[in-house]
Amino acid sequence: MRKYVSLILGLLLALSVVNLGSAQVTRPEDLKFPPLKFEPPNPANFRVVFANGLRGYIKEERTLPIVNITAIIHTGSLYVPKEKAGLDAILSECLIKGGTRTRTGSVIEDRIDFLGGTLNFSVGERTAMLSMSVLSKDLDEGLDLFFDVLMNPEFREDSLKLAKGRLIEQMRSANDNPSQVLAREYEKVLYGDHPLTYQETKATVEGITQADLKAFHAKYFFPKNIIIAAAGDFSRDQLKNKINKYASKWANKPLSFPTISKNFPQPEPGVYFIQKKINQGYISIGHLGIEDTNPDYFAVQVMNFILGGGSFTSRITSKVRSDEGLAYNTGSRFTYRWGFPGTFAGYVQTKSETVGYAISLILKEFERIRQEPVSDAEMETAINYYLESFADFFQSPIGTMVNFANLELQGKPMNYYATYRDKIKAVTKEKVLEVAKKYIHPDKMVIMIVGDWEPCNKGSDKFPGPLDRLGKVHRVKLLDPLTGQLVD
Numbered sequence: 001m002r003k004y005v006s007l008i009l010g011l012l013l014a015l016s017v018v019n020l021g022s023a024q025v026t027r028p029e030d031l032k033f034p035p036l037k038f039e040p041p042n043p044a045n046f047r048v049v050f051a052n053g054l055r056g057y058i059k060e061e062r063t064l065p066i067v068n069i070t071a072i073i074h075t076g077s078l079y080v081p082k083e084k085a086g087l088d089a090i091l092s093e094c095l096i097k098g099g100t101r102t103r104t105g106s107v108i109e110d111r112i113d114f115l116g117g118t119l120n121f122s123v124g125e126r127t128a129m130l131s132m133s134v135l136s137k138d139l140d141e142g143l144d145l146f147f148d149v150l151m152n153p154e155f156r157e158d159s160l161k162l163a164k165g166r167l168i169e170q171m172r173s174a175n176d177n178p179s180q181v182l183a184r185e186y187e188k189v190l191y192g193d194h195p196l197t198y199q200e201t202k203a204t205v206e207g208i209t210q211a212d213l214k215a216f217h218a219k220y221f222f223p224k225n226i227i228i229a230a231a232g233d234f235s236r237d238q239l240k241n242k243i244n245k246y247a248s249k250w251a252n253k254p255l256s257f258p259t260i261s262k263n264f265p266q267p268e269p270g271v272y273f274i275q276k277k278i279n280q281g282y283i284s285i286g287h288l289g290i291e292d293t294n295p296d297y298f299a300v301q302v303m304n305f306i307l308g309g310g311s312f313t314s315r316i317t318s319k320v321r322s323d324e325g326l327a328y329n330t331g332s333r334f335t336y337r338w339g340f341p342g343t344f345a346g347y348v349q350t351k352s353e354t355v356g357y358a359i360s361l362i363l364k365e366f367e368r369i370r371q372e373p374v375s376d377a378e379m380e381t382a383i384n385y386y387l388e389s390f391a392d393f394f395q396s397p398i399g400t401m402v403n404f405a406n407l408e409l410q411g412k413p414m415n416y417y418a419t420y421r422d423k424i425k426a427v428t429k430e431k432v433l434e435v436a437k438k439y440i441h442p443d444k445m446v447i448m449i450v451g452d453w454e455p456c457n458k459g460s461d462k463f464p465g466p467l468d469r470l471g472k473v474h475r476v477k478l479l480d481p482l483t484g485q486l487v488d
Helices: 002-023 087-097 105-114 136-151 157-172 178-191 202-206 210-220 236-247 297-309 315-323 352-371 376-388 390-394 397-409 416-425 429-439 453-458
Strands: 047-049 055-060 066-073 118-123 128-135 226-232 270-275 280-288 330-334 343-351 446-451 473-475
Touching (some): 055 397, 066 397, 087 105, 087 118, 087 210, 105 136, 118 136, 128 136, 136 236, 157 202, 178 280, 178 446, 280 352, 297 315, 297 376, 297 416, 297 429, 315 343, 330 352, 343 352, 352 446, 376 416, 376 429, 390 397, 390 416, 446 453
Parallel strands (some): 055 226, 270 446, 270 473
Antiparallel strands (some): 047 055, 280 343, 280 446
16 A cells, blocks of 8 residues: 555655656746735724724734834924924924823833833824824724823822933034035025024023923814824724723814914025034935925826936936936935925035036036936836835834824825825826926025035046135024033
């Protein structure tokens, strides 16, 4: 019997080897795979409304015994009055550490640590986020801590004093990092004196009180101004009931935001130079950009990928880094901010004597993409990049829920992701040329440089100085971060 079993097994093995041999290919390009198909989830399938109008996007995910929950509050640094600049940073530090009416900050942090969870809070430009992660078995206690911090912060004086001290110490070195100075001063030139560019001083920070923090919290933290994102090991209905227990006791208030101007200065084109005794120049070249609600947003994304946003494949990187060897860090970017135009910039970091030459190369690439169609190969690479990275929006369940919550908070269409790939595919070479001409303005270029004046102005054999060959030179004086006054 064993003899026959062995014979049958041998025949089956031989057949499988033959079949494998017939399926083998000799070259990688001959490999055939079924097409990958990914359809984004529908936000409507995850949306819930809790008590008192608290909105949410929640997804059951039973893979791991963990629950992640984030509260996204419509508030941020943009709504902090100039005379209270720094309040957003203090709020970030004190919402948890300052404790609640019934718990000190150390009690809250110790308990979260004991549970093996995390609890973090941060304030951005127009949104603040409180995020928690706990084991599903500890969800009830986690939610109690989470909503206590969200609803009842006390901002105790000891935590407030420490937060002020830390922020003031950080401010002392605000002018030390060239890349941070460049980013800050570039925005100040483009946006002017505006809530987008307000900077705290020692006086504004020291003037922030517990009452200020409580008033700011009371103004913006209530159910109708918050969206919850949650994902993890829970029952959707049970989680809704648990959250309703807190939301039902939380009163709403009239929603009021300060009016913020969209009128920005028209800075004089030219070179804006900030003196620092360093051996490299840090450079941004550009002007105000567009909002991400602009109908041309997708075409601008594709255009900028080809120009300088596509890493090693982009034109600026290829020219400035690969061909000329002038810089490791170079490219272009369109930044975006909710409700306001972002900035457009070509950027480079290069040794002092090649600052002018690197700038001239970037300006030539700006002009080239405005004057001639891009190639078919460049279009294919750019389009494929956005199509193939599309799934990154949905890398994690909690990230997906946060993305959906932000769509609703910012008033974007809820089919944004459903139509995303079609809008990318619809971009043509002709459209890329059109938006390059429309949104890149050579006559409005602000060239900001942080570096050492003498070697930068002298230049090199390939682009000898002076820098005023690139436009009128404006010498920018930095402000003392503690006083807000000009540095001597």
